[in-house]
Amino acid sequence: MSLHPHAGQLPTPDMLTDVPSLVSAYYTDFPSPAEASQRVSFGTSGHRGSSLDLSFNEEHIYAITQAVCDYRASHGIKGPLFLGGDSHALSQPAFRSALEVLVANDVHVFIAPDGEYTATPVISHAILSWNAGNAGSAQADGIIITPSHNPPRDGGFKYNPPHGGPAETAVTRWIERRANEHLEASNRAVQIMHYRAARQSSRVKVYDFTARYVDDLADVLDMPAIAASGLSLGVDPLGGASLPLWEPIAHKYGIALSVVNQEVDPSFRFVPCDKDGKIRMDCSSPYAMSRLLSLRDRFDLAFACDPDADRHGIVTHEELMNPNHFLAATCWYLFRTRTQWSKGSGIGKTLVTSAMLDRVGEELQRPVVEVPVGFKWFVPYLHSGRCALGCEESAGASFLTHDGRPWSTDKDGPLLCLLAAEMMAKEGKSPSAVYAGLTERHGAPCYQRLDAPADTKVRNVLKGLTVEQVDMQELAGERVESVITHAPGNEAPIGGIKVMARSGWFAVRPSGTEPICKVYTESFAGEEHLRHLQKDAIDLLDRLLQQA
Structure with missing residues (x-):
C-alpha cells in the first residue's frame, strides 16, 4: 500500500467525521436483517460497525443487549453488570440504549460517574475484583461500548462474562444468534425503559472504576521503584478512556508523569492520519503517534493507549517500539523479576506473535503456549496460572499480580505502559536497549x-x-x-x-x-x-x- 500524503499529519476539516449526522443516523436509520451486512456479527472482539452503514444503530444495540440479558438469565448470572464505554461518537448513544434494556430486564448495573469514560481493562479488573470478593454469591460480568482503535465513524459492543475477559466463541455465537432473532422480529421481545427512568432507577449504582484500578496497581507493578527513579514520563491518551486514570496514578504514587494531550473530541481531529490517510487511533502506528514521537526528547519515556485503553504504544528516545519487540522485552523482564510466580507458569502468545518470544522462553526455561488470534484464548490460562503473561502482536497484553492472581483477563494498555517505566527504573536502560540485548543473543527478526x-x-x-x-x-x-x-x-x-x-x-x-x-x-x-x-x-x- 502506498503512503497517503496526509500520513502522520493532522486531518484537514473535510476529513473529519460529521458527528451530528453519525449520531442522528444511529437513532433514525433502521437496519434490515435480510441484508447480511446489517445483521449482528461478532468478530474477534465483539460487534463493530457504523450507523452510516446500517451496521451499528439503536436497533442493533437493543437487540444485542437483550440477547446479553437472555444469556445471563439462561446461564444463572445474577450479579451486577459493569457497563462502560469509550469516547467514540457512537459510544454514548449506545451506552444509553444498553442501559435502557438492562434496567428493564432487572439487571443491577454499575456505571462510572457521569461523563467519565471507562477503559476495557478497568472493566475487566472490576469484574475480577468483585467476583473475588463475592465468591460463592452472584457473579458479575460486563459490557464495554467501544470499537477499540477503529476510525471515529465506528461503534463497537463487547461482552465480558464473569471470567472478566472477552467472551469465548460459543458465548458470542449464542448472543449473535439471539440478537439476530430479535432483529428479525422487529425487537418486539426487547424490554426497554426510558433512559431517564432507567438512569434514576435503584438498580443503577455509580462505581468508582478509577479508584479501584489505581489503588490496586501496587499489587501488580513496583510503583515505588518507578517513583524513586525520578523518570520523566509523558503520556498521550489519544482522546480516549485512559485519560481519567493518569493524573490519579501520578498523584497517588508520586510519579513524574505529564499528560501531554487532554483533548477529547469524538472527531479525533487531534490524532494524525494513519498510513492510509484514515484517522485511526492506533498507538502502535508511527503515523498516528507522530505528535508524541516529536516530544520524545522531553521525556525519559513516553507512551499512549488507544481509545478503550486495551493497547499500548511505547516511545523511547530511540523509537516507537514495535509491539513484538516490546513484548519480547516484557517476557524477559517479568519472568526474571516476578519471583513469586509459579515455576511452571508460561508465556502465552498468539500464533502470529514474533517467534522471538519462543527463543526468550527457551532462554528463561519457561513453556510457551501458542493459541489462535484473540485475547479470549488466554483467559482460562491466566486464571489457572498456566500462563503468567498473555500477549498478542497487535500491542495487547496482561499479566498476573506479584502473588500470581489474574489482574485483568482482557488486554491492558496502561499496565504495559507503566511496566515499561518499571523496566527502565530497575534495569537502568530503556526497553529498546533491553530488546537490543535480546537480539544479540537470539538474532534480530x-x-x-x-x-x-x-x-x-x-x-x-x-x-x-x-x-x-x-x-x-x-x-x-x-x-x-x-x-x-x-x-x-x-x-x-x-x-x-x-x-x-x-x-x-x-x-x-x-x-x-x-x-x-x-x-x-x-x-x-x-x-x-x-x-x-x-x-x-x-x-x-x-x-x-x-x-x-
Missing part, C-alpha cells in the same frame, strides 16, 4: 503483516483449510518443518494456516472484523529472506484459490 481484500470465497477457503491441502516442501529455500491449521497450545482451529521453517514462517488468516486477508511473515535471516517468505505465502494462497 524482520516482521511484517500484509493486508489484501478478501471476499466470502477467500474467507471460506482459509477457514476450511487442512494440512493435506498444503503441498509446500520448501519455504524461502529451506525445508518446511511444520504446517499447522490448529494452534499447538490448545488445538483450537486458527481459521487459516501457518507454515514454518528454521529461519522464518508465515501465517495467512482472514480478519475477524474486516473484509481483508492478513498475511503475517517473520524472518530471522534478513529483509531479502522476508520478501521470499511473502512471495511463497502469496503463491500458496493463489494456488489454493484456483483449486477452490
